[in-house]
Amino acid sequence: MEQLDLFQEKNTTHELIKINNGEYLFIPNFFNKNESDFYLKTLLEIIDWKQEEMNMYGKNIKFPRLTSWYGDNDKPYSFSGITLNPNNWIKELIDIKNKIEPKCNKEFNSVLLNLYRNGNDSISWHTDAEKELGKNPVIASVNFGATRKFQLRHKNTKEKIEINLTHGSLLVMKGELQHFWQHQVPKTKQKVGKRINLTFRQIK
Numbered sequence: 622m623e624q625l626d627l628f629q630e631k632n633t634t635h636e637l638i639k640i641n642n643g644e645y646l647f648i649p650n651f652f653n654k655n656e657s658d659f660y661l662k663t664l665l666e667i668i669d670w671k672q673e674e675m676n677m678y679g680k681n682i683k684f685p686r687l688t689s690w691y692g693d694n695d696k697p698y699s700f701s702g703i704t705l706n707p708n709n710w711i712k713e714l715i716d717i718k719n720k721i722e723p724k725c726n727k728e729f730n731s732v733l734l735n736l737y738r739n740g741n742d743s744i745s746w747h748t749d750a751e752k753e754l755g756k757n758p759v760i761a762s763v764n765f766g767a768t769r770k771f772q773l774r775h776k777n778t779k780e781k782i783e784i785n786l787t788h789g790s791l792l793v794m795k796g797e798l799q800h801f802w803q804h805q806v807p808k809t810k811q812k813v814g815k816r817i818n819l820t821f822r823q824i825k
């Protein structure tokens with residue numbers, strides 16, 4: 622049936638959503654408009670944004686987005702074929718971390734930031750299941766700027782879920798979700814502005 626290929630739209634106002642093999646929280650206006658505008662503008666200016674490259678089959682491929690890594694862990698963090706050394710925490714990132722931790726019931730010691738400059742920037746299907754993150758990692762994703770589609774796909778059943786990550790929203794992925802579901806932010810042909818995503822993590 623064609624229906625199976627359609628993404629289920631899950632922009633409900635319920636906070637905790639239980640899915641097959643995982644759960645997540647989604648709170649659209651976790652940060653109010655003023656806070657969100659402030660963080661979008663400030664983080665664009667003060668974050669140490671870089672376009673990382675990875676080597677694939679002998680070719681250097683540029684990531685289709687800018688990234689930056691902050692944390693209190695002196696260990697470098699490796700993912701998608703690259704290793705990032707953490708920058709030291711800055712006040713704005715600690716303020717965001719302090720605000721989300723009670724909602725997540727979790728403390729974080731690092732954050733990966735992504736800057737999607739326009740609709741051509743993206744992140745392709747992956748899981749956040751690096752071994753440094755432990756067994757069932759809690760990953761808190763904070764969003765400022767343009768709304769982009771965030772898609773989840775079950776590895777076995779291929780079931781798909783789509784969430785519009787709006788300005789000021791908080792998405793918390795938890796339970797066994799990272800073992801069973803991949804996620805991505807696809808490119809879009811629509812004219813979209815800049816978007817910043819922060820994923821807070823606890824690195825062991």
Ligand SMILES: O=C(O)CCC(=O)C(=O)O
Nearest residue numbers: 735744749771806818820
């Ligand atoms: O931009 C997003 O919403 C997702 C980012 C992500 O999945 C990651 O950095 O691991």
Ligand SMILES: [Fe+2]
Nearest residue numbers: 747748749804
């Ligand atoms: Fe991810």
